[in-house]
Amino acid sequence: MIVAWAALAIALALVLDLGLGRFAPGATRFVDPLLLPLAAYALRRSQRSAMVVGCVSGLLQDYWTEPRLFGLNGLVKTILGWALGAFGARFDLNRVGGRFAAGASLHLVGVALDAGVRHLFGEVLVPVPAWVLIVRTVVGGLLTAGVLAIVGRVAAVRGPARVPRRRT
Numbered sequence: 824m825i826v827a828w829a830a831l832a833i834a835l836a837l838v839l840d841l842g843l844g845r846f847a848p849g850a851t852r853f854v855d856p857l858l859l860p861l862a863a864y865a866l867r868r869s870q871r872s873a874m875v876v877g878c879v880s881g882l883l884q885d886y887w888t889e890p891r892l893f894g895l896n897g898l899v900k901t902i903l904g905w906a907l908g909a910f911g912a913r914f915d916l917n918r919v920g921g922r923f924a925a926g927a928s929l930h931l932v933g934v935a936l937d938a939g940v941r942h943l944f945g946e947v948l949v950p951v952p953a954w955v956l957i958v959r960t961v962v963g964g965l966l967t968a969g970v971l972a973i974v975g976r977v978a979a980v981r982g983p984a985r986v987p988r989r990r991t
Contacts, residue, residue, distance in 0.1 A: 825872070832860035833880045841887060853959050854966060857884050857896075858929055861904050862967045863974055866916050866925060870908025877904030892944060899936050903929055917975075919968055926967020927960045934959065 839856040857880040865873035881900035885893045916925045938948055
């Protein structure tokens with residue numbers, strides 16, 4: 824069932840990413856919707872599941888939006904899933920402030936890691952203005968905190984995934 828929820832989250836994020844690219848092309852500069860399932864799985868599940876969700880979402884993003892360097896976003900999002908999953912396991916990031924900080928740092932570090940990997944492949948990098956990084960960080964933090972609040976409410980309504988066994 825976890826795989827079905829992950830596939831649904833990735834599909835919704837991909838539809839949002841492609842819709843933003845089609846109807847508001849400038850908005851994709853400020854937000855990466857495919858980081859949202861990664862953040863949800865890193866903070867609510869395990870480091871391993873965050874890495875898998877990050878890799879799959881990154882490869883799908885590469886396939887649909889950037890076929891020139893296939894695998895770049897898959898690698899970047901796998902590393903981000905590993906890092907956020909490690910921080911999520913060690914620190915309590917399941918409150919609003921922690922979710923905002925996790926989402927903001929995920930979007931900011933994602934830009935830096937993407938630029939570093941592109942530099943390794945010999946691409947010419949265009950500098951990103953500071954105001955774009957600030958807007959991307961704030962919007963990413965707000966989206967992550969909002970989406971994780973919605974996911975938390977849905978999970979609370981739905982109940983636990985497994986019914987606990989009674990010990991007699």
